[in-house]
Amino acid sequence: MARPISASHDLRRDEILNVAAACFAQRSYPATSMNDIAAACGTSKARLYHYYESKEAILFDLLDRYTQKLLLIVAQVEAKAQRQSLDERAALHELIRAFLREYETSATRHAALLGATQFLGEEPRELILDRQRDVVSAVTRFLRRAYPERLDARNQTAITMTLFGMINWTFTWLRPGGAMSYAAFAEEVIRLLDQGLASST
Incomplete structure (x- = not known):
């Protein structure tokens, strides 16, 4: 009979990642x-080889867990929006806040992604890229629901990637404990996005 994997095994893998x-x-x-x-x-x-057979195996486990976490955040925000009867813009704002809360503690994982x-x-x-595409598609859905009069098939990709452009590279310049917190930056992104997309309504 194979020896059961101890709880400390998974904890050690987390430390390695x-x-x-x-x-x-x-x-x-x-x-x-x-x-x-x-x-x-x-x-x-x-x-180290007791836990991972190669450097690529470490990278895959790192990105596998992280992309699953990002998709879980999307699902959690959708559930929260439904549970609290949030309007579509409020749901999008919650998603932005949730992503940036995650990014604050996952800068090195996001850099790897x-x-x-x-x-x-x-x-x-391809599995990791498919998950990334799923995240992008989910954000596009949130944006289209929040600003149906502004997003259509012609511009939705550009606007979605503009949002990701604002938040995805925070690991290169935004530091916990710095002049601006991640939470404050989330509100700035929301303000810029909302005022820009709502200006023509």
Whole structure:
């Protein structure tokens, strides 16, 4: 009979993913070795291989968990909007706030998603890209519901990507404890978006 996997096994994998994400953000994925990750974890490379068979396996688990988390955020906001009978604009605003709350604690994971997905093998890469497309599609839905008079088939992609352009790269400049908090920035994004898209109504 196979030995059951202990609870500490999953906890250790979480620790490895946290460290690996930081290494990828600092050095880049190609420049980071299993030795680097092991050293940053305070363990041996042999011990690291007990948890992950390769650097790519670490990257995939990191991105697999993170993209699932982003989709879960979408589902949670949709459920909250329905439960609290939020109007469509309020639901979109909640989604923006929820994404930025996540980004505040997931900067290195988000950096890996935007900069290292290309290094996965074809099948795992397509799975992660499909999840990213699902997130983009969900945000487009929120935007179309919030501003039906402004978004149509011609401009919805441009407007959706404008929103992502405002929030997706915060890991490069927005710092917890800095002059502006993530929560305050979320309100600025909402204000810019709402005033810009509502101006022609």
